[in-house]
Amino acid sequence: MSDPRGFLKVRTRRELAERPAAERVADWFDVHSEHGAQPWTAAQASRCMDCGTPFCMTGCPLGNIIPEFNDLVSQGKWEDAYHRLSLTNNFPEVTGRVCPAPCEHACVLAIHQPATTIKNDELTIIDQAFELGYVTPMPPQRLTDMTVAIVGSGPAGLACAQQLTRAGHTVVVYERDDAPGGLMRYGIPNFKLDKHLIDKRVEQMTAEGTRFRLNTEIGKDISWDDLRSRYDAVIVAIGSGVPRDVAIPGRELEGIHFAMDFLPDTTRRLSGSPLKHDISAQGKHVVVIGGGDTGSDCLGSCLRQGAKDVTVLQINDREPVERPEGHPWPTYARTYQKTTSMAEGGTYLYDTDSVAFSAAPTDASHADGDEPAGVAIEPRLEASGFLADAEHHVTGVKVVTVGPGADGPRTRQPGTERILPADLVLISIGFAHPDTASLLDQMPVELDTRGNVARDDQFATTQEGVFVCGDAGRGQSLVVWAIAEGRSCAAAVDRYLNGSTELSSPIAATDRPMALPRTR
Template sequence: MGKATGFMEYKREKAKEIAPLERITNWNEYASRLSDEVLQKQGARCMDCGTPFCHMGIEIRGTAAGCPIQNVIPEWNDLVFRGHWKEALERLHMTNNFPEFTGRVCPAPCEGSCTLAITDPAVAIKSIERTIIDKGFENGWVIPRIPTQRTGKKVAIVGSGPAGLAAADQLNQAGHTVTVFERADRIGGLLMYGIPNMKLEKEVIERRVNLLKQEGIEFIVNTEVGKDITADELKEAYDAVILCVGAQKQRLLHMDGSDAKGIHLAMDYLTDVTKSLLDSNFEDGQALNVEGKDVIVIGGGDTGADCVATAIRQKCKSVYQFGKHPKLPTGRTEDTPWPKDPNVYTLDYAYAEVEAAHGNDPREYCIQTTKIEKYDNGYVKALHTIQMEKMLGDDGFYYFKELPGTEKIWPAQHVFVAIGFEGVEHTVPQHFGVTIANNRIQTSIKDFSTNVPGVFAAGDARRGQSLIVWAIKEGRNVAASVDAYLMKEPVVLQ
């Protein structure tokens, strides 16, 4: 695909980013598109490799390899190289319901599996994908696809994250009547409230939701199953129910002083800030504001990084992010051989912003919080830590050893806990009577069905916290299963 010698002639170009000191003054998306001409050259770098691993979409020892939704990447790379943008959009939409989401927030395991990445920087797949769909909306190529026939079957989907939306889109196109229930006041799940505006502007989500509405999908917000509507009511009114409620049960701190005031769950912080921004541009005063405060984020992942980026925009006095693992290597190691997605060091957008504003990378590695010190009034005062060393034991497992003499006290008025998610919240699954094990809804591997007839599950609620592309894949697959359950001759194709 692309130009036969393109990978030798052109270098990879990174998506444009607004300078850190400029972008932290607002909440707009910090990344923008490359020009069409540059992206055509990026498409030309696609190598016409014999086996394009970029779209194989599997897991190798728990790590993604290739695109889980099997985007046929070489084909639309070639179309972009030739300037056939509309045809590229048509090919992209055949496998991906929401490329405007994945083109912005997916970590792009496809690039880690690019054949060119064995020796050189990968093809700029994510940048090309985003531009294809953005041009599609700008040029009026993305229009409502209203089904011409209806089956008479009704499906309820609980949860409006990427899995729920993908399932709704697929089933609606198959002619079923679909209603999506969301407990929050806006559609999108973690896309709306879990990902900050500077990574994914919410107009992008609303644009797609409005399109889905025009195509016939009904969305009902501010409705919580078990509180505003019962499982029995849903099962009686609909021919099938799909649970796409995510894995939003956040892990808590369990240590001396963790009950201090000023200790916040990361997702609560991100949600409140985004909601206040959307509701009133912060004029309602409902968002926690850390301006002038010392902030510490516990947890070294992406959610923690989003808290760092949010705090720096609120003009915090200082911000640090504590992670228990060592600093990542700059290149592939034996643990992440190609075509696995490499787990390597990068300067994430949030860290570049803190470095520009405060002069330091906010990440602290191999650090363990041992105690949270409180004032007499119950508010957090400081965190006590100790450095650790990650060691390989004789049994082949890694252990962390505390290093005496490395104790330190960090002043803090706000601490955000971003140590991951335990799994699905149990309220909705229990209300339906579906089986939960290991904090996941248990389903048939074959067809996503639960132990309750007519009730299915997909997305993070079923597989655990994962990537947006896996959520979309799950949504598409559960839709195929539900379609087969409802119709003797299924319409939806996987």
């Protein structure tokens, strides 16, 4: 380490400066005003303690060699830092922007000081590497005669593809959308992750030999059985695409959509791609059900579209600012983190549950409240104006405060019901499992109890030569876990094809994040 007393000399953590909120909500560019190496970057990296036992590396599923690349950053050795980081992470330009940084929660310095800026150091390394021309294709030295098909081009599929291509296999990635990237492209807004970064990686991968087949849906354009017959191995990396829903009265009303029907079109509008749902928040009262990262992305996107107002509902209470007792170091602590979108506007309502959706008729003939012919209205909802027919458009969300009570910690509090105005409702409460309908029909695999594709410790499914990685096998998780899954699955497939492998395998299929359940 360049300065063993760095963490004593620099005790203040410095973050990248952000553009004024009023300025950035008028465009879709990166929210930060600073990029790349800054005058203070080396000093921040010098705060790394080079611990004898670097717990930060156990917090990261990729096993990034954090003390070493921090030391190189503190010395300004950007090329060495890039190569060190690239040993373990295929897409640091993504994790450096959207990962919640479990490594920083495990940082030893975080016991008594703000953690080392690991995430920003990682981001700075890759930004410098792109700017200085260090990111170049790494084609294999020799080719095998083995072929691999990867279905899905999200972070798991792309990481798996890059690893197997560099091992010498002929890899073809199938993607049903018009551009690769999966949720990195169509789930994360541009103000968090500019899509030219994904394009740069795809260009690198194409130059290395990875082939992409876009606008191709396996199970429809090509059957799963046919795909398996063409390739020596098939990898299922389709993500966890079935969203969780809310089963409350009025769900059938118009104007209620899943977040993942809304967010992709925000990217398509900017890229000029055909829209699939054409949902807009312009001039509307918006209610977002679910206060996680996706809910925050919906908030920022709605504000940029010109929403009249945005309210985000979170059924849990607001996380504590300090690490709670139930999440001791070095586990990942659920602490309050104000996202960039939260700083731009909108209202967050914590301890708030949705009860029903209210509606008004969509045609003028029904504006006086008379029941139109053929519309059945539930008696218990009629008096309060809650209608549950698809001919009506949502106008509000009935909510209630939840808190400790006789029935448990999430008890609805009597007398707290109220209606929030809503012309647009976005459901953002996560995903249940992957969409496996065509897979089960054409090439049956076993599923686990949660509806994910079952696999053994080598990422293999119950079909010979068929593997699964990412959210399709693990369930909904983080980008950093998806990349780790892709790398580990690639090692397993390489071993299956060659009998041995030199590819790294950072995690096992059964590994789980170092975190504890939420406590109340």
